[in-house]
Amino acid sequence: xxxxxxxxxxxxxxxxxxxxxxxxxxxxxxxxxxxxxxxxxxxxxxxxxxxxxxxxxxxxxxxxxxxxxxxxxxxxxxxxxxxxxxxxxxxxxxxxxxxxxxxxxxxxxxxxxxxxxxxxxxxxxxxxxxxxxxxxxxxxxxxxxxxxxxxxxxxxxxxxxxxxxxxxxxxxxxxxxxxxxxxx
Numbered sequence: 335x336x337x338x339x340x341x342x343x344x345x346x347x348x349x350x351x352x353x354x355x356x357x358x359x360x361x362x363x364x365x366x367x368x369x370x371x372x373x374x375x376x377x378x379x380x381x382x383x384x385x386x387x388x389x390x391x392x393x394x395x396x397x398x399x400x401x402x403x404x405x406x407x408x409x410x411x412x413x414x415x416x417x418x419x420x421x422x423x424x425x426x427x428x429x430x431x432x433x434x435x436x437x438x439x440x441x442x443x444x445x446x447x448x449x450x451x452x453x454x455x456x457x458x459x460x461x462x463x464x465x466x467x468x469x470x471x472x473x474x475x476x477x478x479x480x481x482x483x484x485x486x487x488x489x490x491x492x493x494x495x496x497x498x499x500x501x502x503x504x505x506x507x508x509x510x511x512x513x514x515x516x517x518x
Contacts, residue, residue, distance in 0.1 A: 337459065337511065338370050341438060344456050349409060351451070352442040353505055354461030355496045356488070357472025359515045363461065364442040374433045376405050378443025380419040389491060391498035393445035401441075406454040409439050444496070447505030460509035465500075469493050 341350060350367070352360050361377065368375045381397040388394065397420075404417035415433040433439070447458060463471075469488050476484045499505070506512070 337367060337513070340511065341367075341371055341457060344438065347410065347412075347437050348439075348456030349406065349454055350438060350440045350457045350459065351446050351455035352440065352459045352461070353444065353446040353509075354463060355465050355468035356444050356492050357468040357470070357475060358461040358463035359471070360442045360444075360461055363459070363513065363515070364440050368440050371438060373438040373440050374436055375440045375442060376401075376415075376417070376433070378441065378446055380417065380428075380431075382420045387491065389494055389498075391495070391502045393448075393495055393499055396443065396445055398445075398448055398450050402451065402454065405433075405439075405441065406451070409433075410454070415439075445499055445505075447508050448503060452508060457511065458509045459511045459513050460506045462506065462512045462514050465493060465496055468496075 341348070344350075350373070352364050352367075354360050364375045364377075367373070378396050378398075378401060381401045383395050383397055386395040400417075405415050408415045412435055414435070416430055418430050419428040441455070447455075447460070452458070461468075469492065472492070473483075473485050473488050476482055476488075
C-alpha cells in the first residue's frame with residue numbers, strides 16, 4: 335500500500351488520521367493499514383454521545399475534547415493511552431482500553447478533521463467517496479451488520495450533518511492524501 339510508504343517518512347512518532355463521510359470505508363482502510371504497519375487504531379466512535387446526536391454542522395455527538403485529553407495528548411507525551419469506549423447508553427459507561435507506547439497511532443472517524451484536532455494529526459487521509467455513495471454503503475452496512483434499517487437516520491441526520499460539516503470546515507482540503515477506494 336502506498337500509504338504505508340508515506341507513513342514510513344513520518345517523524346519518529348505520529349498520528350495518522352483517516353476521515354471521510356460515514357460509510358466511506360474509514361474503518362476498513364484503518365484496519366488494513368493498521369495490520370500492514372502494525373499500528374493500533376482508535377475510532378472516534380468510541381467517543382460517541384448519543385444524547386448529542388442532533389442536526390449540527392459541528393458533529394457535537396463526538397467528544398473531541400475527551401479524544402484530545404485521553405488519546406492524542408498522551409500519545410505525544412509518551413504516556414499510556416487509556417480511554418473509555420462509549421456505549422450506546424452514556425459516555426461514562428463502557429470498557430476501558432489501553433495503548434502502550436507506540437511510534438504510530440491511527441485515529442479514524444467522521445468529523446476528525448475538525449480545527450480542534452488538526453494539529454495533532456501528522457498525516458491526514460481523506461476517503462474521497464461521494465456522499466450519496468457513502469450513505470448508501472452505511473445504510474447497507476447497518477442493515478447487514480446490525481439487522482436494523484437506519485435509512486431515515488442516515489437521510490435525516492447523518493447526510494445533512496456531513497454536508498454541513500463539509501461546507502463549514504472543508505475537511506477534504508485539509509487532507510495530505512486523498513484516497514479513492516477502488517470499490518466505488
